[in-house]
Amino acid sequence: MSHAICVQMFEEASLENAQMVIEQAVEKAGLRRHSDYIARVVLLCTPHFAPFLQDVAQCCISKTNCMNVWGGCASGLLGEGQVFSNEATILVAVFGKEFEVRQDETFDKNAALTLLIVEHEQTLTDHWKLADREPESSRVDADAMGLLSYGANYAKMPRVENGRLCDESISSTKLLVENPLVLNSEGLAFLSPARTVSESNGLFLIRVADEKAAVALKCPSEQPRPVGLRLQVIHEQGESWIPVMEIHADGTLGLAAPVMKGQQVRLAQRTPRAIDVEIKTWMPAVNTHFNNKAPEIGILFAGFERSQMCHADDNDIDSVISHFPDTEWIGVFGQAAWLNNADTVVTPPRNNRLSLCLFNSPQI
Numbered sequence: 001m002s003h004a005i006c007v008q009m010f011e012e013a014s015l016e017n018a019q020m021v022i023e024q025a026v027e028k029a030g031l032r033r034h035s036d037y038i039a040r041v042v043l044l045c046t047p048h049f050a051p052f053l054q055d056v057a058q059c060c061i062s063k064t065n066c067m068n069v070w071g072g073c074a075s076g077l078l079g080e081g082q083v084f085s086n087e088a089t090i091l092v093a094v095f096g097k098e099f100e101v102r103q104d105e106t107f108d109k110n111a112a113l114t115l116l117i118v119e120h121e122q123t124l125t126d127h128w129k130l131a132d133r134e135p136e137s138s139r140v141d142a143d144a145m146g147l148l149s150y151g152a153n154y155a156k157m158p159r160v161e162n163g164r165l166c167d168e169s170i171s172s173t174k175l176l177v178e179n180p181l182v183l184n185s186e187g188l189a190f191l192s193p194a195r196t197v198s199e200s201n202g203l204f205l206i207r208v209a210d211e212k213a214a215v216a217l218k219c220p221s222e223q224p225r226p227v228g229l230r231l232q233v234i235h236e237q238g239e240s241w242i243p244v245m246e247i248h249a250d251g252t253l254g255l256a257a258p259v260m261k262g263q264q265v266r267l268a269q270r271t272p273r274a275i276d277v278e279i280k281t282w283m284p285a286v287n288t289h290f291n292n293k294a295p296e297i298g299i300l301f302a303g304f305e306r307s308q309m310c311h312a313d314d315n316d317i318d319s320v321i322s323h324f325p326d327t328e329w330i331g332v333f334g335q336a337a338w339l340n341n342a343d344t345v346v347t348p349p350r351n352n353r354l355s356l357c358l359f360n361s362p363q364i
Contacts, residue, residue: 002361003297004028005093005328007079013048013088018056022063025092038064039100040175041092042115043071043160044332048088050158056090057160064094070173072117072159072166074149075304078331081321083307085333093330098362101174110362113177114144115299116340117159118170121148121349124338127170128345134239135346138278139285140184144172144340145301145357147332148349157334177297177359181289184339184347185278185354187306187316188268192218194234197263203245205231205253208265212251217267223247228270230352231255235263241350270305270352275316279323286358294326295358301337303351316354327358 006025010017029038041060049056050073060069076085101112118124124146149157161171195216199207208216220226229244231253244267246254259265286295306316321329336349347353 002098003093003095005079005091005330007077007084007089007091009084009087009089011088015052015055015059017088018045018049018090019059019063021090021092022060025094026063029094029096037097038066038094039068039097040095040173041066041069042095042173042330043069044077044091044330045071045073046077046084046087046089047073047075047157049073049090050156053158053160054165057163057165060092061163066094067162068173069163070115070161070171072149072171073157074117074147074332074334076307076333078300078317078329078333081329083317083331083333085307091330095175099175099177101176110176110178111180112143112174113180113299113357113359114172114174114340116144116146116170116172117149117334118146119148119150119157119159120168121336123168123170124148124345124349128340128343130345130348133234134348138184138281140182140339140346140355142182142339142341142346145182145299145355146338146340146349147301148335148337150335176362177357178362179289180357180359181286181295182339182355182357183282185275185306185316187270187272187274187352187354188230189271189274191267191269192216194232194264194266197259197261197265200259200261202258203255205255205259205265213253214247214251217253217265219247219253219267220269221247228352230268230270231259232266232268233259233263234265240348272316275319275354279319283323290358290360294324296328296360298324298327298329298356298358300329300331300354300356302331302333302354303336304333305351306354307333320354320356324358
């Protein structure tokens, strides 16, 4: 066997419905030889399944004979070319022994891809250091994909690792994959270069580079509730992103968190057209990487803001999967996504980030 991915939506969440999807995944995997076995199980659910996620995870163990069950609840899922969020949905992916990461293994074309979910950002910063600067490139040298599961509906988002519910720690699993390529979409257009804050007052940014903040940062016109505007703040610990809550007529900006005099800032605006530009830069590298063949599997982590859950008219996810029609997808949406490289958080969590890893089944 290699792998199998099954996703199904239900009118109501129940253990019986979850069990049915698990059985479908096992049957689809086709354990034909005596030596075949399931080495990894990915279990992803909408919050409808949260009250009995532990029972669903235990059902995965009993049906697959695999203790390595990983996943949890998130704001939305992507499977079989469709985004699921408001309806009770469960996605189960089973991976054969080819995907098992062994401690003594040396890699050639294969690499260990780590998948991470955590509920609180503080837990994340307790474990790793932040990169000094976020990489400019859409292609990122990362070996881990991460998601903050605490979602838009503020529901409890339990997570499972090795078939058991997690506490505040980060839940993780590893897949052995062939020829992985990690791509990163910000969905943002920078409106100005980085400039120095001259004057601020708590949550109000008053002057930047000795000009009115709105003028210096090339802000749109006065808006009581601007949509998709983010202020990138560059500081000693790396960088952070602050939503712009209001653009005032006097040129000051109301922010969701304070900035300090002397910090470097620049303004970015979310735009649905950005993904089309980014994909154009991706495709030559993708075609070269996979010898003009379609990658077999794609795993996508994204903040819910990049999906139809948040912007009904945006087609970011459609744009991605339409460029990879022959690729099987596992997608999960949460509060924010990030990328890791070893002990460093390469990109800080942000709800407009979309990151994906394309790869093939390892050959053994």
